[in-house]
Amino acid sequence: MADRYEGSFFGRRIGKPLTPRREALMKRELPRLGLDLGRPAPADLRDLFETDIRDICVEVGFGGGEHLLHRARSNPRTGFIGVEPFVGSMAKALAAIVEEGLKNVRLYDDDAVTLLDWLPEASVDLAYQLYPDPWPKSRHWKRRFINRLNLSRYARAIRPGCEFRFASDIDTYIDWTLRHCRDHPQFEWTAETAADWKTPWEGWPGTRYEAKAIREGRIGRYLTFRRV
Structure with missing residues (x-):
């Protein structure tokens, strides 16, 4: 089990x-709306959705759902798979999806590794x-989701030439992610100037975690890696 998960990636679920x-x-x-991982995945993930879908986006740990919901509203032909193990966050996002009738979102409420x-x-x-x-404590760094095994999981699922995007306001985690992606043969960092990783992506709505970081004097960093 330790080789598969390399630690626990989240704490309380309720x-x-x-x-x-x-x-x-x-x-x-x-x-x-939830995915049943007890059944094999369809060969084409677009078949998961009850609407015409062109491409697939996955968000691991969507928290309050601000980003996931914004992207789903703005991109109705993209199918979004959102992963969030915390019950309160999942319930909040689910309420908005149902109330707004969004047909391009599917959900998973357990460990992203399994998804x-x-x-x-x-x-x-x-x-x-x-x-x-x-x-943040160095003795807990082994629990960070970004590690060699999980980057390989991302690399297997992402099409070559497509992107993995990561944001954090914690300098040690930014450095950690850059180092792990640098050392991984299937990812390359796309930044060419400092502004490339200090500026959010186009259409960025912000998140409540980003807002908290700004209030506390921390600055977000936005990393884009290409699957090679």
Whole structure:
């Protein structure tokens, strides 16, 4: 198990109790919109969606869902797969998806490692991991999601020539990610100037974690890696 997961990548899954309305919504709608990894993935992930889809984007750890929902609204022909193990965050995003009738989002509420292993090879056109848990204490760095094995998982799922995007406000995690991607033969950093990694991507809506970082005096960094 240690070779497969290299540590635990998230802590508590349940925070404050859900309201009765949110709890009922989760019971009713998550089975419909959630992915069943007990079944083989379709050869073409576009078949997961009940609308005309052109390409596939995965967001690992979507938190409050601000970025996932914004992208889904702005890109109705992109199919989004959002991964989030925390019940409160999943319930919040699920409520918005149902209320707005978004047909281009599917969800997974457990460990992203399992989802990445389930995806067909070269099936994803873009992947995001935004403001993940930094595990800031050095003794916990082994729990950071970015590591050799998980980068290989991303590389297997992402089409060659497509992108993996990572954002964090923690300098040690930025350095950690740059070093791991530099050492991985299937990723190359696309930055050519300092502005390339200090500027959010086009159409960036911000996230609540980014807003918290700004309030506390930290600056986000936005890294783009090409799958080679």
